[in-house]
Amino acid sequence: MAISEHKDPVETDVKKLIEMARFYLAEALKHLENDDPYDAAEKTWASVKHATRALTLIFLGEDAPRKGETWRSFVTRAFIKAGLSFEEASRWASYFLDVRGKLHGEVFYGLIYEEEEHKPLIEKAKEYIDLVEKIVNTGSF
Numbered sequence: 001m002a003i004s005e006h007k008d009p010v011e012t013d014v015k016k017l018i019e020m021a022r023f024y025l026a027e028a029l030k031h032l033e034n035d036d037p038y039d040a041a042e043k044t045w046a047s048v049k050h051a052t053r054a055l056t057l058i059f060l061g062e063d064a065p066r067k068g069e070t071w072r073s074f075v076t077r078a079f080i081k082a083g084l085s086f087e088e089a090s091r092w093a094s095y096f097l098d099v100r101g102k103l104h105g106e107v108f109y110g111l112i113y114e115e116e117e118h119k120p121l122i123e124k125a126k127e128y129i130d131l132v133e134k135i136v137n138t139g140s141f
Contacts, residue, residue, distance in 0.1 A: 013054075014058055014136055017057070018054050018129075018133050020046075020050040021047045021048070021129050021132070022129065023047075025044070025129055028040045028043035028044040029122075032119070037113040037115070038108055041118060042108040044125045048095075048100075051133070052075060052132070055078045055079070056074065056075070056078045071097065072094070075096050076089045076092075077089075079093065079135075082135045102121060
């Protein structure tokens with residue numbers, strides 16, 4: 001189910017979510033260039049979260065896991081349904097959790113920034129957003 005094939009509210013939402021993911025990613029990179037890793041981390045989290053919502057809406061019909069399901073399982077399922085192998089889906093689900101825990105939690109809320117630990121997560125967001133956008137635009141990987 002690619003975005004371009006149907007015209008319904010979910011697809012409109014998904015398109016907006018991808019646009020927002022791109023916007024927040026650009027903002028994150030600006031903050032990083034301006035030596036503001038704390039806001040860069042939070043904008044990266046917003047970017048990854050919006051892209052993930054788009055992915056899960058398209059492939060699972062939901063933007064959050066059901067009661068009793070972990071985010072790791074939820075995101076992994078979405079990537080698998082999109083055509084990724086279990087290993088690749090698990091790797092990207094782990095990235096999602098790292099961004100949430102390390103960038104959103106440690107850096108933004110905890111005010112602990114270690115460039116060697118956190119900057120690669122910010123930089124990898126482009127790869128994540130590119131992948132998700134490709135998947136939601138084509139309907140599969």
